[in-house]
Amino acid sequence: MTGFADAARNGLSPADLEAVLREVGAQRYHNLHPLHHQMTSGALNRGQLQAWALNRYCYQAVIPRKDATILARAEDPTFRAEWRKRIEDHDGPTGWDGGIARWVKLAAGLGLDEASVKAERLALPATRFAVGAYLSFCGNRSLLEAVASSLTELFSPLIIAERVPAMLARYDYVTPDILSYFQPRPVQAARDSDFALAYVMKHADTAEKQQAVIDALVFKCDILWAMLDALDHAYGQPGHIPPGAFDPEAV
Amino acid sequence: MTGFADAARNGLSPADLEAVLREVGAQRYHNLHPLHHQMTSGALNRGQLQAWALNRYCYQAVIPRKDATILARAEDPTFRAEWRKRIEDHDGPTGWDGGIARWVKLAAGLGLDEASVKAERLALPATRFAVGAYLSFCGNRSLLEAVASSLTELFSPLIIAERVPAMLARYDYVTPDILSYFQPRPVQAARDSDFALAYVMKHADTAEKQQAVIDALVFKCDILWAMLDALDHAYGQPGHIPPGAFDPEAV
Numbered sequence: 001m002t003g004f005a006d007a008a009r010n011g012l013s014p015a016d017l018e019a020v021l022r023e024v025g026a027q028r029y030h031n032l033h034p035l036h037h038q039m040t041s042g043a044l045n046r047g048q049l050q051a052w053a054l055n056r057y058c059y060q061a062v063i064p065r066k067d068a069t070i071l072a073r074a075e076d077p078t079f080r081a082e083w084r085k086r087i088e089d090h091d092g093p094t095g096w097d098g099g100i101a102r103w104v105k106l107a108a109g110l111g112l113d114e115a116s117v118k119a120e121r122l123a124l125p126a127t128r129f130a131v132g133a134y135l136s137f138c139g140n141r142s143l144l145e146a147v148a149s150s151l152t153e154l155f156s157p158l159i160i161a162e163r164v165p166a167m168l169a170r171y172d173y174v175t176p177d178i179l180s181y182f183q184p185r186p187v188q189a190a191r192d193s194d195f196a197l198a199y200v201m202k203h204a205d206t207a208e209k210q211q212a213v214i215d216a217l218v219f220k221c222d223i224l225w226a227m228l229d230a231l232d233h234a235y236g237q238p239g240h241i242p243p244g245a246f247d248p249e250a251v
Numbered sequence: 252m253t254g255f256a257d258a259a260r261n262g263l264s265p266a267d268l269e270a271v272l273r274e275v276g277a278q279r280y281h282n283l284h285p286l287h288h289q290m291t292s293g294a295l296n297r298g299q300l301q302a303w304a305l306n307r308y309c310y311q312a313v314i315p316r317k318d319a320t321i322l323a324r325a326e327d328p329t330f331r332a333e334w335r336k337r338i339e340d341h342d343g344p345t346g347w348d349g350g351i352a353r354w355v356k357l358a359a360g361l362g363l364d365e366a367s368v369k370a371e372r373l374a375l376p377a378t379r380f381a382v383g384a385y386l387s388f389c390g391n392r393s394l395l396e397a398v399a400s401s402l403t404e405l406f407s408p409l410i411i412a413e414r415v416p417a418m419l420a421r422y423d424y425v426t427p428d429i430l431s432y433f434q435p436r437p438v439q440a441a442r443d444s445d446f447a448l449a450y451v452m453k454h455a456d457t458a459e460k461q462q463a464v465i466d467a468l469v470f471k472c473d474i475l476w477a478m479l480d481a482l483d484h485a486y487g488q489p490g491h492i493p494p495g496a497f498d499p500e501a502v
Contacts, residue, residue, distance in 0.1 A: 003495065005372065027494060028494045028495075034490075034491075121256065124477075125381075125470075125473035125474070125476070125477045126377055126380070126381070126477045126480060126481065128384070129377070129380040129381045129383070129384040129474075129477060130376075130377070130380045132380070132383070132384050132387065133379070133380040133383050133384070136383065136387055218495070219376075221494075222376035222493070222494075222495075223376070223380075225376070225493050225494065226375075226376045226377045226380060226481075226493065229377060229481070229484055229485070229491070229493060230377065230477075230480070230481075230484075232484065232491075233480055233481075233483065233484035234480070239285075240480070240483075242473070242476050242477065242480060243278060243279045243472075243473075243476065244254065244279075244469070244473075
């Protein structure tokens with residue numbers, strides 16, 4: 001296990017800091033999680049895909065609030081003008097015609113009830129705790145750390161490029177229309193992570209701040225990983241669904 | 252699955268409210284979790300017990316901060332004088348001679364390094380997210396809900412009475428001295444939960460508030476359950492330990 005706990009101990013050049021951040025992704029992004037491999041290999045059943053979509057909705061739904069938390073802490077209008085694009089992407093012009101709405105379409109396309117998905121009551125508690133930790137982090141840590149925690153977007157085009165073709169190929173009930181959420185995401189993610197990475201490079205100007213941004217990205221990878229762990233545990237074997245959570249058999 | 256989402260819809264008598272709260276415990280307290288049964292039946296190996304102690308430390312360590320959060324929100328000196336006993340129990344006269352110190356002794360008695368336990372770096376991210384959710388809940392929800400979330404103490408004498416004799420009987424390296432944390436807990440928990448229950452009964456004087464206290468207790472049961480789910484997933488099968496977390500094989 002390579003650790004990142006003192007990766008910036010002696011201070012890093014910008015190139016080395018970026019290399020460490022990319023190495024965090026190479027070692028800890030959730031494209032390495034067994035559940036992702038099961039998904040792309042066609043090994044999940046419909047109930048497991050439903051559980052994934054239903055739980056991931058909680059994450060999608062909190063993203064604009066996370067970004068608004070960051071916006072509220074940013075004193076630079078130029079920064080805010082750039083960062084608010086993220087909120088527009090997810091909420092759309094009217095609130096229900098952006099990324100969140102497209103995620104609801106994905107969940108509904110897999111056979112879930114829209115109202116039930118939006119209510120979030122059937123999500124795993126562990127999902128809510130992870131998503132809540134992300135929101136708290138962006139409000140309680142420094143603005144630099146909050147921005148750095150978004151850098152998982154550096155790696156998301158990779159996982160989307162694996163996930164979408166595999167889901168279309170392996171699950172006959174998955175259509176391009178159901179997966180429309182992902183269509184604009186690689187371009188949006190590249191724009192957003194370019195901006196966030198440049199911000200981090202400019203502002204992480206001490207060894208301590210460099211370590212803080214590395215830790216923030218590790219934390220965010222832990223969030224995504226823990227969400228898949230919780231799904232894997234609850235829906236990977238019979239008898240593991242926690243009390244009150246979504247039960248595919250009960251639908 | 253019996254739900255509690257609208258248990259107080261029409262308002263409950265005090266006796267019925269208490270009955271619903273006790274039913275929440277009967278259905279959702281973590282003495283029902285498979286991992287608890289594995290522990291009391293002697294089925295866990297030393298690494299699994301170590302992982303349990305190491306992760307549960309994060310919960311123990313946050314309890315006085317959770318109680319101080321409640322203390323900080325309480326305007327009644329009589330309430331505060333009662334509630335601060337909880338902090339004294341866990342911190343002891345000097346900080347390291349109360350319940351937290353006894354939990355460190357338990358962890359060390361199972362072969363863990365004390366400093367590593369206290370540092371919390373090897374705990375599962377899911378444990379940290381659950382514990383963080385509990386702390387946030389007690390700061391962000393109403394004082395009544397924060398108090399109600401402590402009512403799992405109503406059920407803790409039960410789980411301790413199962414856990415302690417079973418651990419002494421089933422694991423030859425577990426001694427009464429290692430388990431000294433639990434010795435005063437049933438009396439403390441009964442005192443604390445009597446007080447909290449009386450407070451809840453007095454202040455949950457509308458159907459809406461009754462529902463809020465029921466939801467708060469369900470939430471707290473979810474926290475404890477999710478902590479055992481995370482342990483069960485990470486240490487129940489090979490290959491499931493998330494990146495960076497405690498690995499018994501690596502000690």
